[in-house]
Amino acid sequence: MSISQAEQQIVASVPGLAIVSSAGLYAGAGLDLLTIENTAGRASIALQGAHVVSFVPTGEQDLMWISPNAVFGAGEAIRGGIPLCLPWFGPHPEDESKPKHGFARNEIWSLVEASQPEAGLTRVTLELRDSPASHALWEHPFVYRLTVSVGKALHLDLSIEHKGRTPQLHSVALHTYFNVGDVTQAVIHGLESLTYIDTAQAGLPRFTQQGAPQLTGPTDRIYLDVPPRQEIKTPSRTIVIESADTHCAVVWNAWHNADKIADIGPGNYVGYLCVERGDMRDYSPVLQPGQTYRASMTLSIA
Numbered sequence: 001m002s003i004s005q006a007e008q009q010i011v012a013s014v015p016g017l018a019i020v021s022s023a024g025l026y027a028g029a030g031l032d033l034l035t036i037e038n039t040a041g042r043a044s045i046a047l048q049g050a051h052v053v054s055f056v057p058t059g060e061q062d063l064m065w066i067s068p069n070a071v072f073g074a075g076e077a078i079r080g081g082i083p084l085c086l087p088w089f090g091p092h093p094e095d096e097s098k099p100k101h102g103f104a105r106n107e108i109w110s111l112v113e114a115s116q117p118e119a120g121l122t123r124v125t126l127e128l129r130d131s132p133a134s135h136a137l138w139e140h141p142f143v144y145r146l147t148v149s150v151g152k153a154l155h156l157d158l159s160i161e162h163k164g165r166t167p168q169l170h171s172v173a174l175h176t177y178f179n180v181g182d183v184t185q186a187v188i189h190g191l192e193s194l195t196y197i198d199t200a201q202a203g204l205p206r207f208t209q210q211g212a213p214q215l216t217g218p219t220d221r222i223y224l225d226v227p228p229r230q231e232i233k234t235p236s237r238t239i240v241i242e243s244a245d246t247h248c249a250v251v252w253n254a255w256h257n258a259d260k261i262a263d264i265g266p267g268n269y270v271g272y273l274c275v276e277r278g279d280m281r282d283y284s285p286v287l288q289p290g291q292t293y294r295a296s297m298t299l300s301i302a
């Protein structure tokens with residue numbers, strides 16, 4: 001573990017917080033996990049990537065899916081939970097040799113604040129600042145902050161402060177893998193009649209969504225002008241996704257293509273459904289020097 005004294009003090013100051021190693025819990029060499037527990041729920045966040053890997057409201061099943069083949073190792077993106085894709089989503093717009101989905105999910109974030117504003121609600125803030133490692137991929141200085149509130153619902157508040165000297169295009173996703181049991185039985189409400197970009201097809205054609213999407217094969221779509229609320233209905237529960245300040249939702253499941261993705265593996269696609277709120281493509285924000293962009297999302301069980 002490479003936890004600073006300041007982080008240890010923050011953890012010690014709030015009941016129900018701990019930092020533990022993932023070694024033994026998941027495959028791989030192990031990462032530091034911030035664990036949060038109160039009367040309303042519990043969550044785990046890997047400091048690498050400020051990556052939420054688990055959220056369990058009391059009495060419920062985990063809302064997050066983690067691949068049975070996920071690897072928890074230094075610099076490796078974790079397959080499942082909520083990877084933060086920034087400062088670009090998907091391939092880098094000009095240089096495809098750069099890592100997909102930016103670098104924030106691969107870097108170690110710092111715990112900078114924690115509080116318990118009321119019983120059953122715990123709030124933590126993690127921060128990533130530019131460094132020699134980030135400068136190799138992204139020349140601009142920045143401060144990224146993620147505040148996670150854990151209670152009956154999970155609330156994420158991401159801020160991106162662009163400290164560069166020139167306006168800069170960004171794209172962002174809160175790339176959430178939901179634990180749906182059987183993806184073939186999950187129906188997404190709140191995307192009906194919207195335009196989507198089919199990113200699985202060459203030329204990125206656009207279509208209009210007919211009815212509520214229920215996946216039947218490999219799917220990779222960016223829905224545009226998304227209303228604030230979606231619901232994923234499965235035979236056993238309804239997961240609610242709320243985000244009033246983002247404009248897009250990516251819907252992704254690799255289906256049989258996951259046979260070739262080592263950290264998913266044959267057959268395991270069935271357990272997850274990604275509905276990723278964020279801003280990309282038509283809605284990629286251009287941040288001015290000193291400007292701060294925000295994206296928030298709340299997840300709960302109806």
Ligand SMILES: O=P(O)(O)OC[C@H]1O[C@H](O)[C@H](O)[C@@H](O)[C@@H]1O
Binds near residue numbers: 077100250252274
């Ligand atoms: O394998 P990753 O880099 O984590 O990306 C996983 C997936 O993320 C998003 O959902 C993209 O739309 C997909 O095209 C991509 O395959």
